[in-house]
Amino acid sequence: MAEIRYTKDHEWVRLEEDGTLTIGITDHAQEALGDIVFVELPAVDREVAEGESCATVESTKAANDVFAPLAGRIAEVNEAIVEDPGLINRDPAGEGWFWRMEPEDDAQFEQLLDEESYEAFLETL
Amino acid sequence: MKLSPLDTLHRRLGGRMVGFAGWSLPVQYEGALAEHRAARTQAALFDVSHMGQVTLRVTAGEIETLVPGDIAGLAPGRQRYTLLLNEAGGILDDVMVAHWPDGFVMIVNAARAAADLAHLRQAFGDAAVEHGEGRALLALQGPEAAAVMARHAPAAVALPFLGLAEVAIAGVACRVSRSGYTGEDGFEIACAGEGAVAVAEALLAEPEVLPAGLAARDTLRLEAGLCLYGNDIDEVTTPVEAGLAWTIGKRRRAARDFPGAEPIADQLAQGAPRCRVGLRPEGRAIARGGAAIAAPDGSEAGIVTSGGFAPSLGGPIAMGYVRRDLAVPGTALGIEVRGQRLPAQVVALPFVPHRFAR
The missing domain is CATH 3.30.70.1400 (Aminomethyltransferase beta-barrel domains)
Structure with missing residues (x-):
């Protein structure tokens, strides 16, 4: 099982076997956004800082930023969600992933929230 | 926050409640896109008691x-x-x-x-103006709205567009008009707050009718080219x-x-120096109210006042004001969205043809 961490911005971050990280938004996030109708993804190879806005998701009501959970280089983006933004609503933790990145500092991943901490954070909202 | 007479019903139906103009109202129930489609293909029931x-x-x-x-x-x-x-x-x-x-x-x-x-x-003086506080207003909208209404208040179905009738629905005295804010045929139903849940439940029990929230109401009215006060029209328009x-x-x-x-x-x-126009941005990015509009020569052309995704068209639409010389359908303009200039074309309104009763 790949290890998955979370952010307080409601993103999930999965550590892949090759050391890259796959990023998406959580079920809680897609539920809160409602029907997603547009996605803008970052350019491949873009270097991003931690907390930098990388993607935009628009629901029927508003635009929201998706932030880089940590610094690194964008390695791949999921064009399928650009073609069919509803994928994010239907399968946020799977087919609805946003981008894959190479982290600048591997140790940063460990500092993200584990599932238990994220669940506990959701309880406080 | 003011509560609609249907507040408990909204919560029971799983409505996601938000603040709107001082009222707590559902922005959506199951999903705004499905609610939008229900109003375009079957029937949707909106609470507009605010x-x-x-x-x-x-x-x-x-x-x-x-x-x-x-x-x-x-x-x-x-x-x-x-x-x-x-x-x-x-x-x-x-x-x-x-x-x-x-x-x-x-x-x-x-x-x-x-x-x-x-x-x-x-x-007119205080005595001549009575605010019906606590009253309910529902909107039943969609091509099947008349078929649904026929089962409850046949007299309302005989109404022409913008006609009025006093009828009973689920035993509740209602004042019905053949009108709405979606571009579809439909009815707006006013009644005392106490009767509102019975009326809403009777209509929602019909298989064609889906409850719909503010998000669908906004995408429907935008597709229909109808103004939202505070966005598209105001005291200086x-x-x-x-x-x-x-x-x-x-x-x-x-x-x-x-x-x-x-x-x-x-x-x-x-x-007029400026005119309200419809805009179709190219691509899928959504231009929302407040986005600047640029003329082909780069000069300032105007501003977007409403914009969003049009479920019926599968892409973005917007309304805004542009200089009169640019208000001709077919004119190519640019809309500033997140630092980029999206190409957009001036188009005739409405985006989706009205289908009101005759």
Whole structure:
């Protein structure tokens, strides 16, 4: 099982076997956004800082930023969600992933929230 | 936060409640896209109890002192869209005026209710203006709305567009108009707050009807090219600029006897400096209210006032104001979205043809 961490911005971050990280938004996030109708993804190879806005998701009501959970280089983006933004609503933790990145500092991943901490954070909202 | 008479029903149906113009209302239930499609293909039920229902114990002539519409010519049993105007010709609110057998009822926007009431009371006196607080207003909208209504209040189905009838639904006395804010055929149903849940439940029990929230209401009205007060029209927008000069009665136009008649007559004669237009951005990015519009030469052309995803068209649409010379359908413009200039084309309104009853 790949290890998955979370952010307080409601993103999930999965550590892949090759050391890259796959990023998406959580079920809680897609539920809160409602029907997603547009996605803008970052350019491949873009270097991003931690907390930098990388993607935009628009629901029927508003635009929201998706932030880089940590610094690194964008390695791949999921064009399928650009073609069919509803994928994010239907399968946020799977087919609805946003981008894959190479982290600048591997140790940063460990500092993200584990599932238990994220669940506990959701309880406080 | 004010609560609709249907508040507990919304929560029971899983509505996601949000604040809107001081009211707690559902932005959506299951999903805004499905709710939008229900209104376009079957029927959707909206709670619009936040809108103010104001009984006016005045003559048609007195109402005409505040609006440019032909109210004297409004037959009993009919309602009409009109505008409360200020002396500069700016729009204080866009309203419906219904002529019931016992007098006039004005339906006003929630965000403008307090200002409108003050304006109406100043003009007509406190005793002549009664705010129907606690009353409910529902909107049943969609191509199947008439078939649904036929099972509950057949008399309402005989109404023409903008006709009025007093009927009973689920044993509750209702005042129904053939109208709405979606571009579809449908009914707006006013009743006492206590009866609202029974009426809503009776309509929602019909297989064609889905409850719908504010998000679908907004995408539907935008596709229909209808103005949202506060976004597309406001106190510094005139009916001519907004493309609402059709609401000015012929007799009224000649008599120039409404607020702002002179500046409006000037704009009618010379053309307004800016005009409300429909815009189709290329691609999928959504231009929302506040986005700047650029002319082909890069100069400032205007501003987007409403924008969003159009579920019926599968892409983004917007309305906004542009310089008159750029307001011709087919004109290529640019809209600034997140630092990029999206190509967009001026198009005729509405985006989706109206399908009102005849």
